[in-house]
Amino acid sequence: MKKIFTKTGSSSESLARTGMVETYHGKFETPIFMPVGTQATVKTMTPEELRECEAQIILSNTYHLYMRPGSDLVEKAGGLHRFMNWKHPILTDSGGFQVFSLGHLNKITEEGVTFQSHIDGSRHFISPEKAVEIQNQLGADIMMVFDECVPYPSDHEYVRNSVDRTTRWAKRCMDAHRNQDKQHLFGIVQGGMYHDLRKRSAEALIDLDFPGYGIGGLSVGEPKKIMYDVLDHLMPIMPPDKPRYLMGVGSPDALIHGVLRGVDMFDCVLPTRIARNGTAMTSEGPVIIKNAKHFESWAPLDSDCQCYCCRNYSRAYLRHLFKSNEILGLRLLSIHNISFLLELMKGIRKAIKNDCLIDYCQAFYRRYYQEELVFNFIP
């Protein structure tokens, strides 16, 4: 399998590393956070604004695009990049997660999944082959295999059967993939919270030699301690020369703990979703912009931030926009939150290169959470 990942640095205090991933639409640095553009748009933002926030790769959701406007239309547009005017790398998930969480699930068989649309109730069948065909039509630089994301908690026997089926599906995805020179297909490690099943899943997928690996089925409601514990056991057996993508994770603490355990890629709707609810992530912790105390505050959201929002607008103005239900408020907080997480990841990459990652993360933790970062590294 073609190598797409080059390691460029590592941390002596953790499993963290920096790297570069090469795709048909350009390179991106890791560790990286990928803003989510579910419906072929990162909510409220233009591609130019994403670039000003230094976004290098974005994620879009296969399930949503398949339902609306349809992957046939996106293919006719010349693919997702041209459709949405984003010229840089894109990753699409497989739709598996949404089929199991959003759709009205009807039946899982060895062949695939039958479910009803969350939009109009129409019936659909998605097999591993179909998920790959849709992603080939969308044309993202990185595609994901069709997997079952089991709920938390699930019993050991159910998860073992699911893991084995997900492995068989992964093989079928690989065989169905028609555009291997431009699109890279990642496997997805499942296994719930069971260390033996995570290992079983990882080993089987490593045998299939994917160019990169997602870690799915985490951040699905389990305590964060359990997620970190799963990563502690799993990450050391993941191939060092391939990117590792922790799916659906985007809170600052989880980004930091993921990086320390060797994760390279993250995505989450969190920064844009909480922005639209009026919550900004700042270097001193979350700010709820509608709070009365910001009524007469002429400070920017975050005086350490150089984003468009922080360069130009006061908290008093942002609060006014939110109190008045003005769309510009949603835009400005989205820009800030995306900037904030991308700036955090940039700082993390720099700290890895300077081998001072723990200090960097500790300083971040103290300001953001007003508590100590707890991380025990057993090399």
Place this chain on the structure above:
Amino acid sequence: MKKIFTKTGSSSESLARTGMVETYHGKFETPIFMPVGTQATVKTMTPEELRECEAQIILSNTYHLYMRPGSDLVEKAGGLHRFMNWKHPILTDSGGFQVFSLGHLNKITEEGVTFQSHIDGSRHFISPEKAVEIQNQLGADIMMVFDECVPYPSDHEYVRNSVDRTTRWAKRCMDAHRNQDKQHLFGIVQGGMYHDLRKRSAEALIDLDFPGYGIGGLSVGEPKKIMYDVLDHLMPIMPPDKPRYLMGVGSPDALIHGVLRGVDMFDCVLPTRIARNGTAMTSEGPVIIKNAKHFESWAPLDSDCQCYCCRNYSRAYLRHLFKSNEILGLRLLSIHNISFLLELMKGIRKAIKNDCLIDYCQAFYRRYYQEELVFNFIP
């Protein structure tokens, strides 16, 4: 009274003229359309986007800002320009129109108006002096006198009494104005649809020597023919060396008919409001972007338009954004519609300079409305 208007060109076929208005925050060319930023933001847009659309002056609403966030706060911010980050000219209305249309009106007396807030029902009293004080706090470059905008239709006697009171209020506004070197106060001609009362209002206000004049109480539900008829009678008596502002008018036909009768300034929420409803104004007429026929259209909204939306996005993508309730769709259509009207006004200014205004407007009319422009000029 300080002269702020310089005539730079005129049309031999109509009363149209080009000019330049000077304000504390810079000059703007006329005839001009002013995008409306009711709550200290032109809905969905940043100041930079407005500039890219070549907006030269915007309007904001005194009534709304007084209610939320309050003119005291805006004053503390250093005025509206700094509060909203718009460095160019701003015009504020007096709040009169909204008090009479939005607020729950309690009582009009010679002293002023008592009404209840449309937001929280709180009771307020606004006098001409108060309206000016609020506008002095907001700090817009052009302010408007506090007037009564009578409904259509109203009987002659009611309108005559109202016009006379509005004239007395205009004088009180002028006397109360505390920032004459930086802010210019315009009078507002009222008089309903009665030619004699329009003349009575205009003559009394001209005596007061305002630096410019609004024409209020039009576009309030009367047939357009009646509005044009009022302008036909009124405009020839307006002073040629002062700007004339037709308040609340922004449909392409009314802009054209206004310009032909000598109007210099216009404002309206129309372009941004219909944008958010999914209607674009294009050189070939209105386009309803959700229509099924745009499903697979790879054309821009308007192939004659050079705006950010038309340079980068297809109708198919815009339709997808609207079908998916994505904010980016509202943004892109707002940018386009504002660009479209400002481009129309720019074309009008150029046509006046080249003295081919009727041809220009006729060509626009035929493409946009598929009908002939009817305009009889009696010099």
